Amino acid sequence: MTKRKLNIEFIRIFAVIMTVSIHVSNLYLNSFGSISKSFFGTSVIFNSFARVCVPLFFMISGAFALEKEFNRKKYFERVFKFLIILIAWSAIYYFCKSGFGIKNLGKVITNSFFNANMTSRHLWYMYPLIGIYLALPFIQNMCKNMSRELENLFLILWFCLSGLSVAFLPLAKFITKTDIE
16 A cells, blocks of 8 residues: 555645636636626635646645556556547537538638637646647656756757647648648
C-alpha cells in the first residue's frame, strides 16, 4: 500500500471545494440584473478566487506522474487514448450542433477542433492534458538532472507545440475555405 501524501490530499480537497464554488457562483453570474449588485459582486469574487482549482489539479496530477518510471508502451497508449476521446467527443458535439449534416469533411474536422461554438467549450481541458502527457517524459527526465541538450530539445518542442494551433488555423481556413473563429 502506498503512503498517502497529506499535503497533496489537502490541496485536492481545497481544489474540489473551489470547483464546486465556481459552478455555484456561475448560476449567479448569469443572473446579472435579476439579483442585487452586492450579491452579484460577491459571486464574482468567489468565482475569481476559485479559478486556481484547475491549475491545482494539473499540479497534483503532475506530482504523481513525475514519480512514476517512464514506460514507452503505457505512454503511447495513454496519449492515443486521450486523442481518441478528444476526437470522438468533438465529432459528437459538432454533429449534434450542426444537425447531423456532413457537407464538407474538411469543414467538419476544422470546426471540430477550432470552433468552440460548434463543439463544446468544456473540452478545452483535453488540449492541455494531451500536451502534458506528450511532454511528460521530458519533464520526468528534466527533473532527474536532464542534460543541457535534452533540455533545449524540450524547450524547442514546447515552443513549437504551444503555437501550433495558432499557426494551423489560418492554413486550415485557407484549405477548407471556411470561416471558423
